[in-house]
Amino acid sequence: MTTATHTTGAATSSASRAFQLSLSALLGLFVVGFVGFSHLEVAHNAAHDYRHSMAFPCH
Amino acid sequence: MTLFRNVVFVAAIAGLLAGIVMTAMQAYATVPLILQAETFENAEAAPAHDHAEAAPTTDTAAATAPEAAAPAAHDHGEEAWAPADGFERYAYTAAANVVTAIGFALILVAVSEAFGGILSWRQGLFWGFAGFAVFTLAPGLGLPPELPAMPAADLAARQVWWIGTVAATAIGLALIAFRRSAPLAILGLALIVTPHIIGAPQPESHESPIPANLHHQFVVAATVTSLIFWVVLGGLVGLIRGRFMGSETELQRSFA
Numbered sequence: 001m002t003t004a005t006h007t008t009g010a011a012t013s014s015a016s017r018a019f020q021l022s023l024s025a026l027l028g029l030f031v032v033g034f035v036g037f038s039h040l041e042v043a044h045n046a047a048h049d050y051r052h053s054m055a056f057p058c059h
Numbered sequence: 060m061t062l063f064r065n066v067v068f069v070a071a072i073a074g075l076l077a078g079i080v081m082t083a084m085q086a087y088a089t090v091p092l093i094l095q096a097e098t099f100e101n102a103e104a105a106p107a108h109d110h111a112e113a114a115p116t117t118d119t120a121a122a123t124a125p126e127a128a129a130p131a132a133h134d135h136g137e138e139a140w141a142p143a144d145g146f147e148r149y150a151y152t153a154a155a156n157v158v159t160a161i162g163f164a165l166i167l168v169a170v171s172e173a174f175g176g177i178l179s180w181r182q183g184l185f186w187g188f189a190g191f192a193v194f195t196l197a198p199g200l201g202l203p204p205e206l207p208a209m210p211a212a213d214l215a216a217r218q219v220w221w222i223g224t225v226a227a228t229a230i231g232l233a234l235i236a237f238r239r240s241a242p243l244a245i246l247g248l249a250l251i252v253t254p255h256i257i258g259a260p261q262p263e264s265h266e267s268p269i270p271a272n273l274h275h276q277f278v279v280a281a282t283v284t285s286l287i288f289w290v291v292l293g294g295l296v297g298l299i300r301g302r303f304m305g306s307e308t309e310l311q312r313s314f315a
Contacts, residue, residue, distance in 0.1 A: 016062075017062055017172075018173075020060060020062040020063040020066070021062070021066070021169045021170075021172050021173050022169070023063055024063055024066040024067065024070070024165050024166075024168065024169040025165065025166050025169035025170060027067075027162075027165055028070070028161075028162040028163065028164070028165025028166035028167075028169065029162070029166060030162075031158060031159065031161065031162030031165070032159050032162040032163060032166070035155050035158055035159045035162070036159060037218055037222075039214075041139035042139055042140050042141075044139075045139055045140065045141035045142065046141070046142060046151040046154075046155065047151065047152070047155040048141070049085070049089075049090050049093050049148065049152045050085075050151075050152050050155035050156055050159070051155075052089070052093050052204065052205065052206065052207065052281075053085045053089040053090065053093070053152075053204075053281055053284065053285075054159075054195075054281070054285060055195065055198065055199050055202065055203070055204035055205070055281050055282075055285070056221070057202060057211070057214055057217035057218045057221050058205060058211075058214075059205075059207070059211060059214065
């Protein structure tokens, strides 16, 4: 019985691990994407010097 | 969602610190060069203002404005808000640095956790070098850091090439580092090289009002500051991670 619970526990935890890690990575990509790539004029102006310094495509 | 919470914690702390370090480096190394380049941008705009490929908004603004006001109107379109020069502008640069550093840290921590986690600050340095290679070195080969007023190809095309290059380089490096197989290593190398064979979108002419040595100085400054940023970020993640993840996952496993 203990082995059965152990394997199901490990299986769900590895699936939820993958989900939680993907969620973290997507959140990071969204943040970087918005600050670095948004075509909004206001976002561009606010992060202007940052975008140039990080060599994001700008203007 | 413990893992997600821990990843966010580690990324927030490492990103905050690395972002502050990056802001300090930029204040000395890159922002002064950007400000210097803007004097060329404005000087060039003053006499004739035929800046065809700048922003279309500026051209309409200049066309509607009286002749005398045209040079002043050049600054990135009048309607849009922009931070005032000086403290406000630095504050927004600092905010952008910290926010994106946390974003980069989220990606770094999530990806490294998938491959077993960054177990020490020294391991973190290598992950930092990988981040530098993926996000600065590879896209920078085709699209070197640019100063304001420099000619460039269509923005959307450059962004697509940039994102594609970053993705291909990341996957290529992962194949080489984490799959112990020669064919996959060759595939990884091919992935890293392909974007450069395709080639980054380039402007029709590289003629620019910016002196070449100013641009060269900026390329070096932007690349080196970014290298330090990534190495610091990776090292910090390695230092902090153990406090949040190590014991936590062990605990989870012992309960499971």
